[in-house]
Amino acid sequence: MLLNNRVALVTGASRGIGAATARLLAAEGAAVGVNYVSNRAAGEAVVEQIKQAGGRAILTQADVTDPEQVQQMVQTVSAEFGPIDTAVLNAGPSFPVEPFVNYRWEDFERKLVGELKGAFHCCKALTPSMIQQRRGNIVVISSSLSRHSDTGFVAHCTAKSGLDAFVRSLATELGPDGIRINTIAPGLTNTDATTFIPDQAKQAIAGAVPLRQIAEPDDIAGAILMMVSDHTRHISGSYIPVTGGALML
Numbered sequence: 205m206l207l208n209n210r211v212a213l214v215t216g217a218s219r220g221i222g223a224a225t226a227r228l229l230a231a232e233g234a235a236v237g238v239n240y241v242s243n244r245a246a247g248e249a250v251v252e253q254i255k256q257a258g259g260r261a262i263l264t265q266a267d268v269t270d271p272e273q274v275q276q277m278v279q280t281v282s283a284e285f286g287p288i289d290t291a292v293l294n295a296g297p298s299f300p301v302e303p304f305v306n307y308r309w310e311d312f313e314r315k316l317v318g319e320l321k322g323a324f325h326c327c328k329a330l331t332p333s334m335i336q337q338r339r340g341n342i343v344v345i346s347s348s349l350s351r352h353s354d355t356g357f358v359a360h361c362t363a364k365s366g367l368d369a370f371v372r373s374l375a376t377e378l379g380p381d382g383i384r385i386n387t388i389a390p391g392l393t394n395t396d397a398t399t400f401i402p403d404q405a406k407q408a409i410a411g412a413v414p415l416r417q418i419a420e421p422d423d424i425a426g427a428i429l430m431m432v433s434d435h436t437r438h439i440s441g442s443y444i445p446v447t448g449g450a451l452m453l
């Protein structure tokens with residue numbers, strides 16, 4: 205297995221991409237902290253699925269934008285399994301999809317601050333013990349919309365491109381401490397967050413993707429597994445689109 209003896213935290217792991225990632229990391233041998241913010245039943249179901257499959261997991265509630273809750277979450281997982289060496293920062297605030305002319309500053313600010321606060325406070329809480337261990341592996345979930353744009357997504361595009369710069373900065377600063385940090389940028393993925401898009405529109409989007417399909421959460425989880433495994437040990441500060449070829453850099 206790829207992640208034997210690893211202790212991982214996945215934020216926003218009760219549903220969608222985070223849930224698929226928590227299950228895959230656990231199946232590859234990691235002990236996993238499964239974070240959620242409000243949907244306890246969904247978080248419990250993910251922990252149960254992991255345990256049923258023979259893996260190790262603990263449920264941990266926290267709003268990733270709240271520094272005290274984040275510290276508590278990290279302590280909870282570390283107390284159960286030991287110091288966290290692997291983190292997938294996946295939780296991100298939802299946002300209205302509206303053209304710029306209708307966009308309210310309050311919604312724009314909530315998305316911007318929510319994405320950056322979550323990444324900042326999680327990294328603040330996680331990195332001291334990673335620095336001590338001289339070993340850390342962080343994956344931040346951005347979006348292919350940080351590198352191109354679509355009408356209605358001004359807040360998402362702007363916030364995620366801020367995350368990308370945050371990742372590059374930390375890769376530069378923390379590399380000498382043995383910590384690597386990379387960005388995974390999903391394209392459109394079938395989760396609760398995208399149920400507002402009608403099936404017909406999704407099919408039209410898939411028709412323009414070179415691989416002719418939009419992603420399932422497991423497709424994104426597979427790329428995350430690749431980035432946290434030691435097979436990619438010399439990669440840091442990278443930006444990997446997982447888009448079926450829709451975004452090529």
Ligand SMILES: NC(=O)c1ccc[n+]([C@@H]2O[C@H](COP(=O)([O-])OP(=O)(O)OC[C@H]3O[C@@H](n4cnc5c(N)ncnc54)[C@H](OP(=O)(O)O)[C@@H]3O)[C@@H](O)[C@H]2O)c1
Nearest residue numbers: 216218219220221241242243268295296347392393395397
């Ligand atoms: N789906 C896509 O097409 C797509 C495309 C590009 C990028 N992404 C990015 O991928 C990530 C996951 O998206 P998704 O589609 O899998 O989302 P999702 O299915 O809507 O699930 C959201 C998850 O995040 C948790 N969460 C939300 N706010 C949180 C907070 N403040 N603190 C802790 N947890 C929080 C939710 O917990 P509860 O269950 O407790 O509410 C849930 O587990 C996001 O960063 C998103 O921007 C998604």
